[in-house]
Amino acid sequence: MxxxxxxxxxxxxxxxxxxxxxxxxxxxxxxxxxxxxxGQQRGNLETVNGSIKVGDNARVxxxETVNGSIxxxxxxxxxxLETVNGSIxxxxKTTASSDLETVNGGIFVDRGGAVxxxxxxxxxxxxxxxxxxxxxxxxxxxxxxxxxxxxxxxxIKYTKPRGNFLPKPQRDPxxxxxxxARVDGPLxxxxxxxxxVHASAKTGPITGATAIAFNTPTxxxx
Numbered sequence: 001m002x003x004x005x006x007x008x009x010x011x012x013x014x015x016x017x018x019x020x021x022x023x024x025x026x027x028x029x030x031x032x033x034x035x036x037x038x039g040q041q042r043g044n045l046e047t048v049n050g051s052i053k054v055g056d057n058a059r060v061x062x063x064e065t066v067n068g069s070i071x072x073x074x075x076x077x078x079x080x081l082e083t084v085n086g087s088i089x090x091x092x093k094t095t096a097s098s099d100l101e102t103v104n105g106g107i108f109v110d111r112g113g114a115v116x117x118x119x120x121x122x123x124x125x126x127x128x129x130x131x132x133x134x135x136x137x138x139x140x141x142x143x144x145x146x147x148x149x150x151x152x153x154x155x156i157k158y159t160k161p162r163g164n165f166l167p168k169p170q171r172d173p174x175x176x177x178x179x180x181a182r183v184d185g186p187l188x189x190x191x192x193x194x195x196x197v198h199a200s201a202k203t204g205p206i207t208g209a210t211a212i213a214f215n216t217p218t219x220x221x222x
Contacts, residue, residue, distance in 0.1 A: 026061060036060055038073065049085065054078065062098065069105065072096075080117065087124065090115075099135070106142065109133075118154065124164075128152070128181075136185055145176045146183060155185025157202055158193060175209075176219050177201040196220070 017094030022023035026043030027034050034045050037161055038055030044062045045052050054060055062079035065071050070081050074091035081088050081097030087105040090096060090113045099117035100107050106124040109115060110129040118135035119126055125143040128150040136154025139142060139220060140161055146152055160175065177197045189195070196219035197203060197211040214220060 008026055033068065034063075056091065068209070084088045097210070139173075140191075141173060143174045143176075145178065146181045147178045148177075148180060150178070150181045151184070152181075152183045156187045158191050158208075160190035177203055179217065 001204045024041050024043050027047060028046040029050070030047065031049045032047060033050035034047050034052045036042050036045070036058050037053045038057055040055070040058050042060045045060055046064050047068065048066045049068065050065060052063045052065055052070045053071045054063070056073035057075040058073065059077045060079070062081070064082045065086060066084045067086065068083060069086035070083055070088045072078055072081070072090050072094050074089065074093055078093045080093070080100070081096060082101045083105060084103045085105065086102065086177060088100050088102055088107045090109045091165065092110040093112035094110070095114045095117045099120065100115055101120045102124055103122045105121065106126065107119055107121055108127045109129070111130040113131040115131070115133045115135070118138065119133060121142050122140045123142060124138055126139060127145045127147065129147040130149040132150070133152045133154070136156065137152060138157045140159050144156060156175070162165045173193045175193050175195045179198045181201045182199065183203045187206045187209070188206045193209050195209040195211050196205070196212050196214055197213040199213055
């Protein structure tokens with residue numbers, strides 16, 4: 001081995017054995033929750049039966065679970081987040097570099113949060129407060145609130161319920177586009193919804209629903 005190759009090999013070995021490299025290793029398990037402490041760096045997080053919790057100002061890769069919720073603390077950075085039976089919650093000023101997806105559970109993005117992808121759920125509410133979503137929002141049965149000062153750069157789509165596996169909703173979903181909120185893409189509703197759009201909000205074209213305007217901080221009660 002030449003001197004240059006030996007130097008390169010030693011450099012790679014040192015890098016892989018460094019605390020930083022170890023800190024960025026992922027966590028994978030079948031049964032049990034995953035906790036990442038505040039300020040830590042980790043790779044991808046995967047479990048089947050358990051929740052995933054990421055502390056404030058941490059940095060992780062993607063996070064996936066089947067039966068459990070995902071909670072990301074304020075100021076953290078993540079990849080895509082996905083669960084089947086559980087909710088997803090992003091703290092203030094948290095960024096996700098890909099999609100947020102759940103089947104049976106809500107999704108919430110707090111103030112200053114940013115999602116570089118789509119937000120999708122089937123049976124669960126979606127809520128944004130002063131958040132930025134580079135993609136769109138898609139759901140079937142959940143309520144959607146694009147709250148004050150939020151910006152959805154894609155559109156909003158409600159897919160028509162299909163098949164007997166979906167629970168029959170007790171009421172029509174409620175969709176709120178709040179004060180100073182903006183949805184750039186089309187709003188497409190393949191099912192009946194109650195749509196409220198604040199006077200200061202801006203949206204793309206609306207099909208399948210009639211917007212009800214309001215100018216109070218919150219829409220009329222149901």
